[in-house]
Amino acid sequence: MDNSPPYYKEGLPLSTTLSKSEKQRSRSSSRSSVPSIFFAFFSCVAWLYIAGRLWQDAENRMLLANLLMQNSAERPKVLTVEDKLVVLGCKDLERKIVEAEMEITLAKSQGFLKDRLKQPGLSSSKKLLAVIGVYTGFGSRLNRNVFRGSWMPKGDSLKKLEERGIVIRFVIGRSPNRGDSLDRNIDEENRTTKDFLILDGHEEADEESPKKAKFFFSTAVQNWDAEFYVKVDNNIALDLEGLIELLESRRGQDSVYIGCMKSGEVVAEEGKPWYEPDWWKFGDEKSYFRHAAGSLIILSKNFAQYININSASLKSYAHEDTSIGSWMMGIKATYIDESRVCCSSSRQDKVCSLA
Secondary structure (H helix, E strand, O other), X not given: OOOOOHHHHHHHHHHHHHHHXXXXXXXXXXXXXXXXXXXXXXXXXXXXXXXXXXXXXXXXXXXXXXXHHHHHHHOOOOOOHHHHHHHHOOHHHHHHHHHHHHHHHHHHHHOOOOOOOOOOOOOOOOOEEEEEEEEOOOOOHHHHHHHHHOXXXXXXXXXXXXXXXXXXXXXXXXXXXXXXHHHHHHHHHHHHHOOEEEEEEEEOOHHHHHHHHHHHHHHHHHHOOEEEEEEEOOOEEEOHHHHHHHHHHOOOOOOEEEEEEEEEEOEOOOOOOOEOOOHHXXXXXXXXXXXXXXXXXXXXXXXXXXXXXXXXXXOOOOOHHHHHHHHHHOOOOEEEEOHHHOOEOOOOOOOEEEO
16 A cells, blocks of 8 residues: 555656657647748749749730731731842842833834734835735635635735735634644645735634734734724625725824724524623613624724734623724724725625625
């Protein structure tokens, strides 16, 4: 039996137990606070780093946006031809090209062309009265022989007529199959007769007749200096002296458009004769404008030059006479309705009749 005082046995163990518990809590608290401090420190560092990068990226984006706006304001979005010429150092060359084009256009408008076609018999040093182009085709050799034996001179007589100021040529294009027997036959015939105007840039076909008019007037005005240029179909018999007399009476007149003037209904139904695919352009009444119709059309020199200069942009309709008439609509032309060129089966003071 323990006779020691009660306070001694109870107090000493209690004091020892409390001390150990407090020490454990202190160690635990110190151990857990160290990682927290390091975690907070690294979090702050990471946040500062990310914030710095974002700020730097924002600065870079702002700088690039400002540079882009400045460049877009100073330079065009699409590099023009002029800019490319400046870059390549060709500005002076461009200026010379423009000046040369202007000189060529002026020369064409005045009838001075350095690139005249060099074909035998296709040049003249003196002013002619008229160039007469007789339309023909590959299968019309018999008709040509009939013309040569009737109203159209041949051989030496053709040369003497040119001395009087009248040039007559059969007008024909090239075969769709260039260099075939059709082309060779025409070339051979021309070597013998020397009375063709061969349109090398034109493809001969019935449906290409309006385009043939462009090529004829353009080529004729480039090769001969005449007061008038006359288109004649191959289905008429021409009173040549009567035509010369008519042209002599008009000598010196400029800006004239001579022919058998008429208008008429525009055929809008496909498959019918004289069908016009562009019928809708002629209004609700579907009537053609005033134009020289028929087989003989006469233009003064300045109009032939006009066709030559603007041939690429002139609209062609389904028929030749209406196409030429449309070209005359936009310029100051003097329309001359000449009844003597209204070809018919009855002569009655006509310069032509249906063959």
